[in-house]
Amino acid sequence: MVSLWEELLVVAYALEMRSITKQYFGNTVLKSVDVAVKPGEIHALVGENGAGKSTLMNILFGMPVIHQTGGYDGVIQIDGVDVKVDSPARAMELGIGMVHQEFMLIPGFSVVENIKLNREISRPNLVSRFLGSKLETLDLNTMGKESQVALDKLGIDIDHWAPVAGLPVGYMQFVEIAREIDKHNMKVLVFDEPTAVLTESEADLFLESVKRLAGLGLAILFISHRLEEVVDISNNITVIRDGEVVGRLAKDAARVDRIAELMVGRSVKQSALPPRKKEPSDDDIILQIRDLAVDMPGEKLQNFDLDVRRGEIIGIGGLAGHGKVALANGIMGLYPGTGQVIKDGQKLPLENPAAALKSNLAFVSEDRRGMGLLLDDSIEDNIVFSSMQIQNKFLKKHLPWPSTHMRDAEAIRAYALDTIRDLDVRCQGPNQPVRRLSGGNQQKVCLGRALALSPDVLFASEPTRGIDIGAKNLVLDLLVEINREMGMTIVITSSELAELRMICDRIAIVYEGRLVGTLDPTASDVDFGLMMAGGIGTGVKAG
C-alpha cells in the first residue's frame, strides 16, 4: 500500500484517462472508465474479449475509427495537461507509443531499418540542397548506433543488420518495442497482448524487458489474457467487464482466481431447458476426435481429443486466438489438419470439405460474409445451395447423367418458404439477395442452409457474432429447438461464455490450442475464468 506521504509526493500521473465514455451507434461500449498510470508503473488492463479494452486503447491512440463514429466523452491528461488525441500521429507527438498485436515490421528490411522506419537519419548532400530534404543520404552508421542504444535498453543482443524475416517471433516483438522506445519523449507505452505469440522462455525474457523499461521511468499499460504474468509484473490491475471498470487491484491484493472471477463474473440465469426423452451419455459417441491438429492462421489447434455424445449440445469456449474456432474449421476440411476424426465408426478424411458434408456434418461459419453466403444470390438459392451440390436434392432428373440435372424451381421455392417461416427470416421474399439482409437474418439463412442438409452434427461457429441481442436469443432458441425436436447434435463455438452456459450440456475450454477440460455450465465463474487462463479449476470433469 502506498502511504499518504508517498501519495502526496507522487501525484503526477504520466497518463490519466477520466470518465471515458464511448458509444457506437447508440450502443454504449465504455461507461465512464477511469485509468491512471504513473511514470515507472506497470498497469495491467484485463477483461474478456469485447469488454472494451481495445476501444479504450483506440481512444488513447486517436484511431480514426473512434472519430468517424462520433468521438468520445471524457478527459485524457498527459503529465497533468489536458490533451486532445485526434490522430495516431498526434498520439505519437504526445509521447504515446503502442506495440501492436500484429507486427508492423517489414520482413525484407534489417532490424535497424525497421526501428528507424520513416524516422531515418540522413545527411544533406549536393542534390538535397536543391531538391529538398527527402533526397538526403541515409546515415546508416548513426542509425545503427541509435538502434543499438534502444536494443541495449531492452537488454537484447541481436545482430541489428540482420533482416527481420529470419528472426524468431520473440525477437520481432523486441524490434517493435525498440522502435517505440527509440522515439524521443516517449512517456506512455501500451502493449496489446504482447505475449500471445511468444513461447514461454521468450515471454520471460520479454517481461524482464518490460520491468526494465518501467525502471527507466516509462508508464506502461499492459493488456494481457495470461493472468499469471499480469499478477507477476503489474503494480496495479484494472479489470473491465462490459465497458465498465469492475475492479481495481493493487499488486499485493491481486490473485489469479480473484481476477478471473471479476473478469467473467456475471450472474447467469440457467433458464430451464426442455428435457429430452433420452439424455446423451458417454455410451453413445457420435464423433470421436483424437490428436487433432489444425493449422488455421491465428487460431491453431493441437493434440485435441474430444468425444461428442449423440444428441448433446456441446460448447467450445476459450479466449480469442487460442484455437476454439479451428475445431469446426478443421473437421469441415477448410484448413489443413492432421489427426483422427471418427464419425459413427467411419474415419473422416480431413482437408476435404465435400467428404465432411457427405458424412452428414454441416457447418455455420463464423465468417458468414466471407465463407458462408453467396451475397448476391437470393435467399432461396443460398438455402438450397449446399444440399443441391452435395446431396443432389432439389434437382429434376430427366436424364440419367448428373450434369444434365436441372434445378427444381418449385421444390426450391416451397422449401425456402418453409425455412423462412420456421426460422422467422425477416425479408421481402425468397428472391431477395442476402446482401441486403441484416446480420441476424443472414445468420438465419446460414442456419437454414445447414439444416437443408439434414445433418447429424451441426457445427455452429460464433453463431451470434455481430447480431443484435434480440436476434441472438432467437438464434440460440432455434439451436435448442433443433436439438430437442430433431435430435441433432450441435457443437457450438462462442466467445461469449454466458451464451454457452445458457444452452449447452457441457462446455469444453480451449487454451493455447489444447483442450484444458470440460465444465458443467453450472460450474463457478472462478473455474471458468481459471480454465480460460490455462489453469485447472476444481469442478473439472474428465475431458
Next chain:
Amino acid sequence: MSTQNPVIPTKKTGISLLPLVSKNAVPILFAILCTLAAWLAKMDPWFLASEIITRLARNSLLVLALLIPVSAGLGLNFAIVLGAMAGQTAVIAITHYKMTGLWGFVVAMLASAPLAALLGYLAGKIMNRAKGREMITSMILGFFVNGLYQLVFLFLIGPVIPMQNRSIMLPSGVGIRNTVDLFRIEKVLDKLWRPIVLGVRIPMGTLIFVGLICAAIHFLMRTRLGQQMRTVGQDMHIAGVAGIDVDRTRIIAMIISTVIAAWGQLIFLQNISTLNTYNSHEQVGTFAVAALLVGGATARRATIWQAIVGVLLFHTLFIVSPQAGHAIIGVPQIGEYFRVFVAYGVIGVALALHAWQSRKS
C-alpha cells in the same frame, strides 16, 4: 499444424553452386540459349559484339526506367510507353523547329521531361486507384494513351494544331508522316565520344549517359525517399502506419520512371535516327519488361545489374535468332517468329513463376 507434420526433408546438401544456379536460373537458361543460337548462326564475332554494344546503349535506359516502380511495389510498369510517347512528341517538336545536333537533343530532353512527368503523375493517380492490379492497368493505360497519341498526330496536326513544316507532314496536310527522318539528331549522343576498341565502335557518349542514370538510381535508393519507396513496396499498410504518404510515394515513383523512359526513347531514336511515328513506341513496354525478366528480375525485385544483363541476353537472342533459324530450317522468318515468341513467352513464364513463388512463401 507444423509440429504434427513429418519433418520435411531438407534439400540435398551437395554442391554449394546449386542455390546460386537456381536463383539465377532464368539468365543462365537464356545465356545457354544465346550461346547455342550464336554457334548455330555462325556469326562473325566482331559483328556480333558491335551489334550487342549498339543495342546495349540503345535500349538499356528504357529497361532501367522499370526499376523504380518495381522497388515501390508497382510491379512491372508497362506504362513506360507513355514516356516513350512523350519523348517522341519532343522529337517531333524539335524536328519541326529544325533544331540540330546536340543542342536539339538537349532541348528534346528538356521538353519531354515535363510532359512525361505530367503523364507519369496521371498514371500514378490511376495506379493508386488500382492497387494490386497495377501491371494490367499500366498495360491497358499504354494502349489507351496510344489512342490519344494517334488522335493528336494523325488528325489534330494540321486542322487544330497549325504546323508549318510540310516535310514531316502527310501530303494531305493533316497528320504527321509515318516515318520522320531524324538526320538532325542522328547519333548525336553516340558520336560525342566513339572510340574504336579492338575493331568495335563503342558509343561511349550514350554509355556514359546511361551510366550516369544508373548512378542516379543507385543514389536515389539510398536516400530518405528511396527508403520510403522500398518501404511502400514491401508493405503499404505498415508504411502508412509509419506515417509515410503511400499514394504520394507511388506517384513520385511513376513520375521518375516515365521521365527516364522518355529519355530512353530519345536515346533509342537518335541511334536509329528514323522515327516510325505510329509504331516506334508500341513495343517499348513489352520488350523492356521481357529484357528485365530475362535478366532474372521479378515483379517485386529488380536490380541495375539484372537490367543490364537482361538487355545483353535478350538482344543477343534478337540478333542471332534469325540467322540461327535460317541455319536450322532454312527460313529466316522462323527466327523472327522466335523473337516475338520469346518476348511474350518470357513475360508469361516469369509472371507465372513469380506468382508461384509468392504463393509458396
